[in-house]
Amino acid sequence: MFVTSAFAQESAxxxxxxxxxxxxxxxxxxxxxxxxxxxxxxxDPATFPSQLLWLAITFGLFYLFLKRVVVPRVGxxxxxxxxxxxxxLDQAAKLKGEADAAVAAxxxxxxxxKKNASSIGQQAADAAKAEAETxxxxxxxxxxxxxxxxEARISSIKANAMKEVGSxxxxxxxxxxxxxxxxKASKAEIAAAVKSVAR
Numbered sequence: 001m002f003v004t005s006a007f008a009q010e011s012a013x014x015x016x017x018x019x020x021x022x023x024x025x026x027x028x029x030x031x032x033x034x035x036x037x038x039x040x041x042x043x044d045p046a047t048f049p050s051q052l053l054w055l056a057i058t059f060g061l062f063y064l065f066l067k068r069v070v071v072p073r074v075g076x077x078x079x080x081x082x083x084x085x086x087x088x089l090d091q092a093a094k095l096k097g098e099a100d101a102a103v104a105a106x107x108x109x110x111x112x113x114k115k116n117a118s119s120i121g122q123q124a125a126d127a128a129k130a131e132a133e134t135x136x137x138x139x140x141x142x143x144x145x146x147x148x149x150x151e152a153r154i155s156s157i158k159a160n161a162m163k164e165v166g167s168x169x170x171x172x173x174x175x176x177x178x179x180x181x182x183x184k185a186s187k188a189e190i191a192a193a194v195k196s197v198a199r
Contacts, residue, residue, distance in 0.1 A: 169194045 041047055173190045 166191075166194060 042051065170190050173194055178184055
């Protein structure tokens with residue numbers, strides 16, 4: 001603690017006092033003069049100028065310390081943090097742009113895939129229809145061929161049957177004539193009779 005000269009003079013004992021007088025004026029056990037307890041030095045008006053001087057010096061040194069050391073460091077930290085935040089924002093904007101581009105590309109590819117799927121489905125439907133039409137024509141041609149063969153066979157069977165019907169009719173007519181008349185008719189007469197009935 002800083003002590004002014006006035007305080008030192010007040011607290012110093014006078015030279016002409018005796019040793020016994022000093023002992024009588026001190027507190028028992030502490031050795032501090034009794035008149036020194038009059039005022040607390042920081043509240044003593046006589047010490048205000050020196051206290052104000054040291055306050056100004058201390059405040060100035062503290063201000064210089066803040067200005068030269070603390071404020072630049074804090075400013076540097078703030079600048080670094082601002083730079084980091086701006087870099088993070090730029091990175092986020094870049095990633096958002098990439099994500100938007102990826103979503104747009106995905107949507108475009110999805111639209112193209114749907115279009116291609118529709119086109120492929122239409123082509124498959126057309127191909128299946130063409131194959132079905134070809135198969136139908138082949139089956140119809142095969143059925144027409146079989147129908148023609150069946151009709152030719154039926155015609156030949158019918159013709160053969162008609163020939164046999166004629167001979168059967170002639171035999172039957174000959175047997176009926178023999179049974180009814182009792183005599184035999186000639187084959188030519190019976191054939192002419194059967195032909196006239198068949199017409």
